[in-house]
Amino acid sequence: MIRYTAARLLQAIPVLLVVATVTFALLRLLPGGPFDREKALPPVILANIEARYHLDEPVARQYARYLAGLVRGDFGPSYKYPGRDVADILRDSFPVSIQLGAAALVLAMLLGVGAGLAAGMRAGTLQDRAIIGLTLLGISVPSFVLGAALVLGVALRFGWPPAGLWESPAYALLPALTLAAFPTAYIAQLTRTSVIEVAGRDFVRTARAKGVSEARVRWVHVLRNALLAVVTYFGPLLAMLLTGSFVVEQIFAIPGMGRFFVTAVTNRDYPLVMGVTLVYAALIVLSNLAVDLVYGWLDPRIRLAGDES
Amino acid sequence: MSEPVLSVRGLRTTFSTDAGVLPAVDGVDLELHAGETLCVVGESGCGKSVTALSILRLLPEPPASIEAGEVIFDGCNLLELSNAELRKIRGSRIAMVFQEPMTSLNPVFSVGSQIDEALKIHTDLTRQGRRERVEELLTLVGIPAPAERYRDYPHQLSGGMRQRVMIAMALSCEPAVLIADEPTTALDVTIQAQILELLASLQERFHMAVLLITHDLGVVAETANRVAVLYAGRVVETGTVYEIFGAPRHPYTVGLMKAMPGRSVGHRAPLHVIPGVVPDLRDRPEGCSFRERCPRADAVCAEMDPELEAWGAESAVACHHPYVDERPAGEGG
Ligand SMILES: Nc1ncnc2c1ncn2[C@@H]1O[C@H](COP(=O)(O)OP(=O)(O)OP(=O)(O)O)[C@@H](O)[C@H]1O
């Protein structure tokens, strides 16, 4: 397990290198530069600025310089926020996004799996149908609509929980709910389908033939197999929560990383785009590793390479 | 003959389908006596599995529904027991082995723990006692190194080994009745013979009655004491294995025998060679359901459905014109 984890972490290095290279290349291929303005800057000043950020060097040189910086943990300066390092910006905004994402993730997993089990274990009942209805709603309502509805219908009407800014855990409530709505509904549907499918498998009949109680059939034999399908969704889910947080951070004026993801690209703030992309990529690599570890634990058929036990 | 340990009377099990109600089993009678092997044979789809699963009420309801009949075991009708009472019998007094060893075990639990589960439910043994018992059972069904195999997961074992595990699980509480639904159909020929031998030796050891469902007349010839022939959801003939093979009375049974190439295990008898097809059960025609395929059918057969009538002490046949000429004198009735 430890060996497997270490090996996977080592494999992440080339993955991140590829991400860095491709992002670097794509940014340079984008038309326009970081200091293009409506009113063009005087050439002397522009040349000065470009020299300061080494933008006058050949691209290959700039690339090597960037990588050398990365190794030292230096993400470079931000062009758009002069005086601030990309590392500073990430240090301030990343924890906020991660808290929001984690809150939404936990919410989506708990509510989604719970609702999916409640529906799937009682397929065909009124309870099942009510949950299906709710999931359809959760999947079809866009987050900016839901976010606005929560702000107007809850925060403004009752004065709680707060909508906007990020000062205490209560501030995470509405944005996390907004962010979690779609994945909750999706996970609920996935769990329900999976439970119903597993409940029809042969080994469930074997368990009943053995005298196993209905509750144990459901909560032991069916549950563990049904969760396998849900765990596989965990990786894409995390990616979605991270990239999806942009809209939610806008609605609730949350000082997270999501807003940089978009504005940095329009600003051609090369180092900031690189920094944000690399952090996201690292997160996705980590979440995929987490999924594989959990999967290996749930499903004995998956033998993790390098795992001797 | 002794009182049967298990008797099925007038069992009718239907499925509600989009195209209407399908009576997959429609008036089946079976009697299983202590220590004997009763083989249930018949073409695919004739209701063998549905009969077996109805006995322990293991069919999903809906779509299945047991509409009539009784299953008498130990003086009570299993079809009327509460779920809790029935669970005490499942796996402990009546156990089952299924056709598909590849999918009949839960992939995420070790095989040992799956056998242990039955012991945990039905016995007062301690954890240690159960562990020893599981290893003993694994040895008994011919699995070497039981302490190591205990921790194996189903995917680590071959089909034959998994079926041995299923048998160990079924035998864990020393049931009075074992229902085996085509336990060897999914296995290689050599493994089939081994598993059948194993079942026979264990039957003797535990004095079990075995209800063995099979397609394979070779298996019937090797293992059965008595045979019940099913056609279109009904028993059309029962008798001792000698009668069924030596002097079959029902035209369908006669057809089956003619169709059988060899009689040793592994010579799969294709049961589809009797010309014609089984009638649609949703819309059972008047009269005998075999008459479209029957060489002896006449006007009576088209009007009246033959009842299963006792013939001698141990056999019965449902036919208006059974083959009797071949019978030795003094046995008719
Ligand atoms: N869940 C179900 N829903 C609807 N019809 C079913 C269901 N299970 C079985 N049947 C029908 O019941 C009939 C009897 O099926 P059964 O499985 O008992 O046949 P069988 O004799 O065991 O055949 P085989 O030799 O192929 O196993 C078939 O016509 C089948 O289509």
Ligand code: SF4
């Ligand atoms: S009752 Fe008639 S049709 Fe049916 S099997 Fe007997 S002879 Fe054939």
Ligand SMILES: [Mg+2]
């Ligand atoms: Mg069958």
